[in-house]
Amino acid sequence: DQQVKQNSPSLSVQEGRISILNCDYTNSMFDYFLWYKKYPAEGPTFLISISSIKDKNEDGRFTVFLNKSAKHLSLHIVPSQPGDSAVYFCAASAPIEKGSNYKLTFGKGTLLTVNP
């Protein structure tokens, strides 16, 4: 059973517009969520994260929103740039007191294409 789901395998947006990537999770023990960006043949690059005690975290063009009641988070990229084209992974973790030691559980990723 997939505990972290990214239901959109791909997303295409125009340069300058907003990109919204979505992620759902099922495990209520998760309390920390991260977004990674991955280019082909490279490792994931950490983008932004959010703790379950917050509902929003912003870093430059990237904003992550968390809706705990819906077990849903989203990554907003504004404005989108062609260099943002990559696979974006949502990941979640729980601390040791919740039985997880912060190991990451990933979704399958969403391929974002930003067209010039």
Next chain:
Amino acid sequence: DTGVSQNPRHKITKRGQNVTFRCDPISEHNRLYWYRQTLGQGPEFLTYFQNEAQLEKSRLLSDRFSAERPKGSFSTLEIQRTEQGDSAMYLCASSLFGEEETQYFGPGTRLLVL
């Protein structure tokens, strides 16, 4: 560059051979994780170390897999008697004490078993 490094970046081997991968974490990061990623999937947790102690192993890590981190610095992942199903990207990540929730990944080792 002081990021996570992994060697080799690519490995092609024949079925039945043994392979070993190395990971050098970010300096002073006491936690080191290994993940495996196959095509179309997100990375999956294999095992992790806190300093030199291996504290958890996934059920994905069969008896043919062994990982070590002898001095609490670099780590090695060995696969014995490789099978075609072992073909994947093997990723290493590290995190800092007190900031364990954020892991930084290396470039990965791409393994192809023929």
